[in-house]
Amino acid sequence: MFEKVRVRFAPSPTGYLHVGGARTALYNYLFARQKKGEFILRIEDTDEERSTEESLRGMIEDLKWLGLPWNEGPHPETLKDVGPFGPYRQSQRQHIYKQVAEELISQGKAYYCFMTDEEIEAQKEKQKAEGRPHAHLESPFADLSLVEAQKRKTAGDKATVRFKTKNLKKDYVLKDLIRGEVKFPSDMVGDFVLLRSDGMPVYNFCCVVDDHLMKMSHVLRAEEHLPNTLRQMMIYEGMGWQLPHFGHVSLVLDEDRQKLSKRRGAVACGQFKDEGYLPEAILNFVALLGWSHPEEKEIISLEEMIKTFSVERLNPSGAVFDRVKLKWMNAQHLRQKPNAELWALVNPFLVKSGVLVNQEAKWTSQALDVFKPKMEVLTDAIELFRPLSDEAFQVFPESKEVLSQPTAKGALTAWKSGLEGIGKDIMTEEDFLKIQDSVAAGAQVKGKNLFQPIRVAVIGKPQGTEVKILVPLLKVSSLISRAEKVLKEIG
Ligand code: GLU
Numbered sequence: 001m002f003e004k005v006r007v008r009f010a011p012s013p014t015g016y017l018h019v020g021g022a023r024t025a026l027y028n029y030l031f032a033r034q035k036k037g038e039f040i041l042r043i044e045d046t047d048e049e050r051s052t053e054e055s056l057r058g059m060i061e062d063l064k065w066l067g068l069p070w071n072e073g074p075h076p077e078t079l080k081d082v083g084p085f086g087p088y089r090q091s092q093r094q095h096i097y098k099q100v101a102e103e104l105i106s107q108g109k110a111y112y113c114f115m116t117d118e119e120i121e122a123q124k125e126k127q128k129a130e131g132r133p134h135a136h137l138e139s140p141f142a143d144l145s146l147v148e149a150q151k152r153k154t155a156g157d158k159a160t161v162r163f164k165t166k167n168l169k170k171d172y173v174l175k176d177l178i179r180g181e182v183k184f185p186s187d188m189v190g191d192f193v194l195l196r197s198d199g200m201p202v203y204n205f206c207c208v209v210d211d212h213l214m215k216m217s218h219v220l221r222a223e224e225h226l227p228n229t230l231r232q233m234m235i236y237e238g239m240g241w242q243l244p245h246f247g248h249v250s251l252v253l254d255e256d257r258q259k260l261s262k263r264r265g266a267v268a269c270g271q272f273k274d275e276g277y278l279p280e281a282i283l284n285f286v287a288l289l290g291w292s293h294p295e296e297k298e299i300i301s302l303e304e305m306i307k308t309f310s311v312e313r314l315n316p317s318g319a320v321f322d323r324v325k326l327k328w329m330n331a332q333h334l335r336q337k338p339n340a341e342l343w344a345l346v347n348p349f350l351v352k353s354g355v356l357v358n359q360e361a362k363w364t365s366q367a368l369d370v371f372k373p374k375m376e377v378l379t380d381a382i383e384l385f386r387p388l389s390d391e392a393f394q395v396f397p398e399s400k401e402v403l404s405q406p407t408a409k410g411a412l413t414a415w416k417s418g419l420e421g422i423g424k425d426i427m428t429e430e431d432f433l434k435i436q437d438s439v440a441a442g443a444q445v446k447g448k449n450l451f452q453p454i455r456v457a458v459i460g461k462p463q464g465t466e467v468k469i470l471v472p473l474l475k476v477s478s479l480i481s482r483a484e485k486v487l488k489e490i491g
Contacts, residue, residue: 002217002244005037009063009070010207010221012044013056016268019321020222020252020260021059022066023286027220027249029068030287030309037217041073042210043089046201051091062269066279067302072214085214090206097201100209100239101161101194105146109238110194112149112159113141136190142166161195163205163234172233176226177218177247178314184230192231204228208235211244220247220311247311250290251318260321276349276378281330289319299332331376339365342372346381353382355389367473387459387470390478395489396461402452409490410443411453416483419476432471457483 009025011017017025032039041063045051056079063069064076072083081088104110115123120137127135141149142164153159165186174182194205201209207228211219226248236243252260266272272282284300291314293300300308334342343364350357358364371384386392395403402408418435427435440450451467458467458479471479 002215002242004215005032005035005217006040006215007032007037007218007220008040008042008211008214008216009068010042010044010210011059012047012050013052013059014047014050015055016270017059017062018260018267019269019272019282019286020267022062022269022282023252023289024220024222024249025063025066025068026283026287026305027291027309027314029070030305031218031220031311032071033306034309038071039068040083040085040214040216041070041088042214043074043091044203044206045089045091046203046206048091048200058270062273065273066269066283068283090201090210093206093210094199094201096213097195097206097209098199101201101205104163104194104235104238105161107238108164110161110163111139111142111144111191112153113139113162113191114149114152114157114159115139115141136165136187139191142191158197160193160197162191163194163231163238165189165191165234168234168237172230174229174233174246177220177245177311178250179226179248179316182226182229184233186230186234188227188230189234194235204231205235208232208239208241212236212239212241216244218245218247220249223248223251247314249314250316252286252289253318253320255320255322257318257320265323276380277326277330278333278345278378281326281333284333285326285329289321290315299329299336327376334375334378335372339368339372342368346378346385349378349382350385350389353386354392355382355386356391357385357388363473370469370473384465387464388473390481393482393485394460395456395486398461398463399456399486399489402456402462403486403490405449405453407443407445407449408453409487411439411445411450412457412483412487412490414439414442415454415457416480416487419480419483422476425475425477426472427476428472429468432468453486457486460486 007028009028011021029039031037043056045056056074060074060076060079069076072085073088074080075082087093101110105112123137127133139162142162149159168186170186172184172186174184176182192204193202195201229246233243254260254264260267266275269282273279280301283302283305287300287305288298291309294308294313340361346368347359357367367385367388371381374384375381415435418438422431422435424431436450436454439454440446452462455462455464455467458470458474459465460482
């Protein structure tokens with residue numbers, strides 16, 4: 001029996017954090033929080049060529065952004081180990097794997113194999129020629145005495161350490177928390193490598209050693225690891241260690257039911273962040289890929305997920321990643337946010353795009369009241385706010401035709417003097433409509449000859465957001481200087 005729920009997220013830092021990885025991390029986090037257990041971040045970086053510090057930092061940033069803090073693992077800022085079961089990076093645990101491998105060897109459950117790559121290749125060719133293309137490796141060293149093996153090693157011969165499967169001829173049954181009973185015939189695998197000839201351990205071995213020594217009670221991970229579980233069960237059995245509870249969560253699929261790939265858009269958490277998605281929405285969305293709320297609720301906060309999460313409601317079949325739904329869900333979360341909080345998220349996107357606007361809380365809140373219903377992702381604010389930025393104002397080429405209307409100059413002169421006569425810093429929608437009426441009467445214009453030049457004088461182009469919505473968000477002085485710029489353009 002495990003004393004405590006302890007679960008882990010164990011990414012390999014060989015790329016970015018994929019939304020599927022975010023989901024695995026979330027499920028483990030939810031489970032730990034709900035059961036008052038611990039959530040551990042372990043770094044599976046034994047692939048020296050592909051693992052990078054940059055990827056590790058990126059993944060940690062993404063987990064922080066998502067808001068899934070871990071109890072043990074690399075410190076989120078310093079990356080130094082925190083917790084009693086470290087090191088939490090597999091690359092720093094090689095001495096431990098070596099020790100366990102030696103123990104298996106001394107018990108006759110693993111052995112040094114001196115076969116070279118060429119010999120292995122030649123054996124495969126031979127098996128094929130004999131009509132046994134799927135036969136496993138038959139190592140002549142499986143029963144070599146340890147004394148002999150040590151002699152060869154001392155003489156400098158290179159050896160891998162292989163797990164011996166020949167005495168394990170039985171079916172293995174995994175009681176998967178999500179998939180139910182999964183049967184693996186033991187002849188699915190042959191003698192597999194634990195340590196490579198350079199001493200580097202392989203994933204299946206490190207995973208078992210660490211899950212055991214770090215006292216993991218449950219392993220919730222992606223379905224693609226299901227076939228690995230047989231090898232892992234064999235190692236647990238070999239060491240006489242208790243098996244944790246396993247649950248393999250369904251694959252995340254594209255709309256065409258293929259494994260989710262970059263072809264159809266973002267799959268990296270970081271990219272969703274850059275595209276203006278909220279972490280709450282990403283978590284809500286990935287949670288529902290393979291899990292459902294007991295009351296089938298769709299918009300769920302992290303706190304509510306912690307309360308209602310259960311492994312029993314994890315679905316074994318593949319879940320489709322519906323990007324339209326994700327955007328909709330983001331809009332729901334975005335619109336729930338108080339304006340001040342939303343502004344703090346929106347403003348950096350505006351600044352980055354050179355859309356500099358008034359920062360007074362009263363103004364930003366008023367502007368967000370107008371634009372929030374039109375926003376689905378934070379980046380939608382860029383084009384919505386652009387017309388409000390004096391720095392970004394310009395007379396766009398598409399205004400040419402409107403400005404060449406013979407009545408345009410008269411209309412805009414009337415518009416400008418209307419603005420100058422208003423005697424206010426900011427006008428209301430009613431003030432605006434009054435000036436518009438006076439332009440119509442004074443310059444003898446109506447319809448598009450009235451509306452279009454005014455629109456160009458406000459936003460720099462004949463198409464865009466309704467002017468009467470924007471005008472109360474712009475200073476009268478700004479409207480005047482815009483009108484002057486446009487009049488200059490007419491000449
Ligand atoms: N490092 C593995 C991966 O990134 C984790 C496997 C596991 O959770 O056991 O897929």
